[in-house]
Amino acid sequence: MPGFPAWPLAGDSVMLAGMAPFPVFLLLFLLVPLAEIYFLIVVGGWIGALPTVLLVVATAIAGAALARYQGFATLQRLQATLARGEAPALEVLEGVLLLIGALLLLTPGFFTDLAGFICLLPPTRRWLALRGLKRMIVPPSDPGSGPSGPGPASGPRTLEGEFRRDDD
Numbered sequence: 001m002p003g004f005p006a007w008p009l010a011g012d013s014v015m016l017a018g019m020a021p022f023p024v025f026l027l028l029f030l031l032v033p034l035a036e037i038y039f040l041i042v043v044g045g046w047i048g049a050l051p052t053v054l055l056v057v058a059t060a061i062a063g064a065a066l067a068r069y070q071g072f073a074t075l076q077r078l079q080a081t082l083a084r085g086e087a088p089a090l091e092v093l094e095g096v097l098l099l100i101g102a103l104l105l106l107t108p109g110f111f112t113d114l115a116g117f118i119c120l121l122p123p124t125r126r127w128l129a130l131r132g133l134k135r136m137i138v139p140p141s142d143p144g145s146g147p148s149g150p151g152p153a154s155g156p157r158t159l160e161g162e163f164r165r166d167d168d
Contacts, residue, residue, distance in 0.1 A: 036109030043110065059113045063105025066120050071098050093129040101125070 044052040078091035101119025104112045118124045 032111065033109075036111055039110050040108075056108050056110075056113075059110075059117075060105055060108075063102065063113065063116055063120065066117075067098055067102035067105065070120055070122065070125075071095070071102075074098060089133055090126075090129050093132050094125055097125045097128055 078088045081088040097119045101116040104116030
């Protein structure tokens, strides 16, 4: 199609980087529900309609309970990080992933449930959060290349000079 870049391979680390967000969301909003409906019909054919509905409801209930438990644990870690005087970047990202996971689990379907549980499980959530932090953090510049000129980039900096008070 004209205007669309080539689809990235599964091993590519940059996913849809050159693609505009609107076509990506349009594809997601069209393809995900179609895949969910198809898979619900297939599973319903294997185990029956009522067990399929009960399975979807059970995953939503289990996901809500897990999201609540993990949310409180993440909130406690966030408070402890703030009490130590550190920036709670990892905990904030984990909180966002918890919210996304809970919303995905409330959406009926098996693919969204799988994605939601991936966001809720602590090892995968932490891995996703760390990966997100690595993409967002800007590495510090060279110590000698800043606007302060050569010398150490950290620590207190003393400026010598004289001052005079104008209101005297």
